[in-house]
Amino acid sequence: MVEVKELSDKNYVPFIESTDAVVFIDFYSDTCPPCQTLLTYLPNLAQHYKDEDVVIAKVNAADNPKLSNKFMVRSVPLTVVIGKDKVVKQAEVGLLGLEGYIKMIDKALGKGGFFKKLFG
Numbered sequence: 001m002v003e004v005k006e007l008s009d010k011n012y013v014p015f016i017e018s019t020d021a022v023v024f025i026d027f028y029s030d031t032c033p034p035c036q037t038l039l040t041y042l043p044n045l046a047q048h049y050k051d052e053d054v055v056i057a058k059v060n061a062a063d064n065p066k067l068s069n070k071f072m073v074r075s076v077p078l079t080v081v082i083g084k085d086k087v088v089k090q091a092e093v094g095l096l097g098l099e100g101y102i103k104m105i106d107k108a109l110g111k112g113g114f115f116k117k118l119f120g
Helices: 012-018 031-046 065-070 099-107 114-119
Strands: 024-030 053-059 078-082 088-093
Touching: 024 031, 024 099, 031 053, 031 065, 031 099, 078 099
Parallel strands: 024 053
Antiparallel strands: 024 078, 078 088
16 A cells, blocks of 8 residues: 655654655645545555655645645645645645646656657
8 A cells, every 4th residue: 555645744844855756735624525535536646656756645734734824725625746846836726636636746747748748
């Protein structure tokens, strides 16, 4: 089983400073039905990217106010993709389909896109 990493106010900074991976973060709430649906997608995403330099992570927004404030979480679910350069590449509010999250991650990995289709 591939791990979905639980990030928190305490472990975020040491983790992000030590990783060279693309990081997909799901900010969620226990009382949010779309969040609960998205949480079921995370193991599938982790499995999909198990052989790539990608970390799938989740953050309980209510339990981690410092991290939620850092990412300006105002509504959940909020998904954020951080590139290998440690810069936020994309953020989306609301529930997307699994394919939408794959596209977000693939974009940060440099997969797909117009030129990739033309030139392989």
